[in-house]
Amino acid sequence: MKLSKILLTLILFIGVLIGLKKDLNFRTLFYDKVYNENFNFAYFNKLYTQYFGSPMPFFIDSTETVFNEKLVYTSLDEYYDGIVLDVDSNYLIPVLSEGMVVFVGEKEYYGNSIIIEDASGVEILYGNLNTFNLQMYDYVEKGTLVGEVDKQLYLVFSKDGEKIGYEAYLE
DSSP: OHHHHHHHHHHHHHHHHHHHHHOHHHHHHHHIIIIISOOOHHHHHHHHHHHHSOSSTTSOOOOOOSOOOOOOOSEEEEETTEEEEEOOTTEEEEOSSOEEEEEEEEETTTEEEEEEEETTSEEEEEEEEEEEOOOTTOEEOTTOEEEEEEEEEEEEEEETTEEOOOTTTOO
């Protein structure tokens, strides 16, 4: 079974490389979708995993949960184009929706931030992080550790650049 997954992954990879080398129309379409548009890697990963299993079939799958907490806060207020949650000191932040890390760095008004895009295209910005546990292009499950904040967590929920409601994510 693992050998067939490895072969399938290699065939797909080589097929894309051949298409990029031989077909100018395919190359143009590929570069436009991946580099010029907002390509949803989380959706592609979910689709691939649904039909073929792990995208990296030679890695050992681990089912052990290390961190799987729910977000707990004492108050919620509006903040710029998102919200601010009051939390405990040195609070560990869980991922609210599975997806792919698409940004790690400094954001104006939000400090150290991580943005995770889920399979439906919703981007969640986690801001004011003291420390963080993720890197670009990490695929994370709901409940995974994002990082740590001290007393306030900034969250921004958006899709296609437009602010959306947070209510569905804060149960």
